[in-house]
Amino acid sequence: MPDFPTPRSDGPRIRELAEIGGRSDTRDVLAHATKQAQREYDDYFIVDIDAHVSEDHFWGEVLERIDNDVWRHIGMDQFGKFAGNNALLNIQPGMSHQSVGGRIGHQGRKEPMDGESGHPFVTAARRGMDAMGLDYQVVFPSAMLLLGMHPQDEVEVVLGRAFNRWLTEVVLRQDDRLKGMLYLPYNTPEVCEELVEKYADDEGIIGYTVCSTRNNPVHSDVYTRLYKLIEASGKPLAFHSGYHWGDPSFAQLNRFLSMHALSFTHYNQIHVTNWIINAMPERFPDIKMVWVESGLAWIPFLMQRLDHEVLMRPSEAPGLTRLPSEYMKEMWYTSQPMERTSMELLEAGMKAFNAETQLLYSSDWPHWDWDAPSTITRLPFLSEQAKRNILGLNAARVFNLPTDRRKPAATSVLQQRPGIS
Amino acid sequence: MSTGHRDVVVAGLADLRERERVVVEVDGLELGVYLHAGEVRAWHNVCPHQGGPVCQGKIMPRTIQPLRDDRKSAGPAFHPADRNIVCPWHGFEFDILTGRHPAHSGVGLRPIPVRVEGDEVIVTI
Ligand code: FES
Numbered sequence: 081m082p083d084f085p086t087p088r089s090d091g092p093r094i095r096e097l098a099e100i101g102g103r104s105d106t107r108d109v110l111a112h113a114t115k116q117a118q119r120e121y122d123d124y125f126i127v128d129i130d131a132h133v134s135e136d137h138f139w140g141e142v143l144e145r146i147d148n149d150v151w152r153h154i155g156m157d158q159f160g161k162f163a164g165n166n167a168l169l170n171i172q173p174g175m176s177h178q179s180v181g182g183r184i185g186h187q188g189r190k191e192p193m194d195g196e197s198g199h200p201f202v203t204a205a206r207r208g209m210d211a212m213g214l215d216y217q218v219v220f221p222s223a224m225l226l227l228g229m230h231p232q233d234e235v236e237v238v239l240g241r242a243f244n245r246w247l248t249e250v251v252l253r254q255d256d257r258l259k260g261m262l263y264l265p266y267n268t269p270e271v272c273e274e275l276v277e278k279y280a281d282d283e284g285i286i287g288y289t290v291c292s293t294r295n296n297p298v299h300s301d302v303y304t305r306l307y308k309l310i311e312a313s314g315k316p317l318a319f320h321s322g323y324h325w326g327d328p329s330f331a332q333l334n335r336f337l338s339m340h341a342l343s344f345t346h347y348n349q350i351h352v353t354n355w356i357i358n359a360m361p362e363r364f365p366d367i368k369m370v371w372v373e374s375g376l377a378w379i380p381f382l383m384q385r386l387d388h389e390v391l392m393r394p395s396e397a398p399g400l401t402r403l404p405s406e407y408m409k410e411m412w413y414t415s416q417p418m419e420r421t422s423m424e425l426l427e428a429g430m431k432a433f434n435a436e437t438q439l440l441y442s443s444d445w446p447h448w449d450w451d452a453p454s455t456i457t458r459l460p461f462l463s464e465q466a467k468r469n470i471l472g473l474n475a476a477r478v479f480n481l482p483t484d485r486r487k488p489a490a491t492s493v494l495q496q497r498p499g500i501s
Numbered sequence: 502m503s504t505g506h507r508d509v510v511v512a513g514l515a516d517l518r519e520r521e522r523v524v525v526e527v528d529g530l531e532l533g534v535y536l537h538a539g540e541v542r543a544w545h546n547v548c549p550h551q552g553g554p555v556c557q558g559k560i561m562p563r564t565i566q567p568l569r570d571d572r573k574s575a576g577p578a579f580h581p582a583d584r585n586i587v588c589p590w591h592g593f594e595f596d597i598l599t600g601r602h603p604a605h606s607g608v609g610l611r612p613i614p615v616r617v618e619g620d621e622v623i624v625t626i
Contacts, residue, residue, distance in 0.1 A: 092528045093526075093527070093528050094526070095526045096524065096525050097554065097556075098524075099524075099558070100557045100558060101589075109554075109590075112553055113552075184592045185558060185559060186589055450591075452552070454552065499554075
């Protein structure tokens with residue numbers, strides 16, 4: 081706090097607010113969201129379906145859980161020598177432009193946890209949940225989102241297994257407001273089956289996730305047994321999208337903005353198209369499909385586009401008894417990053433896929449393009465009930481979560497730490 | 502809480518000149534005060550996008566795309582004079598002096614009246 085000149089008015093209380101950066105306390109970065117919660121939605125039940133573990137910050141803890149001696153040795157060797165948090169992974173650090181050259185200060189969080197007991201990831205996640213007013217948060221990996229494009233399938237397998245162990249043994253045990261989706265090393269279907277069976281009774285695991293950035297045809301018969309197991313589990317199967325500059329078409333794009341706009345929607349569009357045209361909703365009618373982190377604008381486009389094609393070429397989609405859009409209205413979608421520059425388009429799109437029952441709020445915190453819960457509460461065309469459904473009640477149905485309040489009051493969060501940075 | 506407007510000294514001019522920006526909360530109202538190119542501006546610390554703490558972000562030169570004489574791109578460059586406020590939540594940028602977003606003139610920061618008297622920077626809130 082600097083020495084301010086003596087006030088000439090009636091003694092106002094002046095407090096300095098500092099710049100927000102990677103080391104800022106999560107509660108300071110999100111203090112405005114806490115104030116929004118206090119004013120607008122403190123009594124809502126809120127589930128955040130897509131937040132991120134930033135497992136790369138604790139990558140050594142994951143690597144040491146690799147169950148293969150040789151791969152663990154290689155991983156730890158890379159970790160200690162030149163690759164650090166990128167050991168064994170196939171991300172390209174020089175093409176990670178998420179923070180826009182450091183302009184978005186909170187991206188890549190490294191806040192101190194002095195004096196806090198428990199795992200630093202759990203502490204950071206709890207700060208975020210409390211600051212945003214979330215009752216539950218579902219955490220996904222970050223650096224592992226591109227593993228589907230790793231040229232060595234066995235690396236996806238060993239890292240997938242190690243991550244699942246770390247997630248369930250270290251993270252989810254420490255706070256039951258945190259929930260996880262099991263990482264499925266989808267390039268190796270039999271290991272996916274083994275993992276679904278192994279974690280069937282784990283309370284922290286509330287679903288399964290496939291990182292969408294990959295070229296596997298989701299309708300392939302190699303997945304039949306996996307889908308039967310998932311269907312029997314009653315837990316949803318989520319596809320989480322991402323970007324991949326190595327895809328030849330995307331190699332034309334010269335900005336991360338362009339890549340981000342197209343790539344995330346691209347992979348989920350391909351998987352949804354294959355899923356529907358090959359009649360997977362008819363063959364596995366009880367699998368709850370959730371499509372994560374592609375925004376919403378692509379959904380009405382794909383509904384209309386596929387309906388149009390199927391009407392002209394029904395012989396190429398012989399397993400369908402209804403139009404593609406009808407199946408798409410029965411799937412679930414996460415909200416972030418929700419395109420909101422045209423309220424008319426957003427309203428029409430939400431109507432098209434029954435957002436009131438099918439949309440699940442997600443923050444994507446702590447990534448650069450995260451959405452606060454106010455992105456839902458401030459939509460002018462939604463009813464109060466629709467807002468409550470989207471922010472938490474739909475998720476409670478899909479993921480079988482109890483709806484009793486789990487979060488502290490926003491007022492007490494602000495009292496404890498009013499946001500200074 | 503008083504009803505009428507009132508003047509509050511929020512910074513010393515010398516301090517602001519050195520730091521370019523001071524962000525304060527005055528009785529619950531958050532605002533950022535900026536000094537750039539000899540001009541003083543004050544903006545509400547609430548971003549028009551999602552309500553983020555816009556004034557607590559970085560100050561960056563505006564990025565421009567100069568063209569060569571043959572209209573080929575000369576690559577991105579920093580504007581020699583213009584400075585933008587970058588919101589730390591998602592990266593919306595606003596010109597320090599006009600408060601406007603570089604790509605959408607309809608999106609901007611909310612101003613607060615500010616003036617300098619002697620060595621004092623005074624906002625009216
Ligand atoms: S709230 Fe400022 S950029 Fe989103």
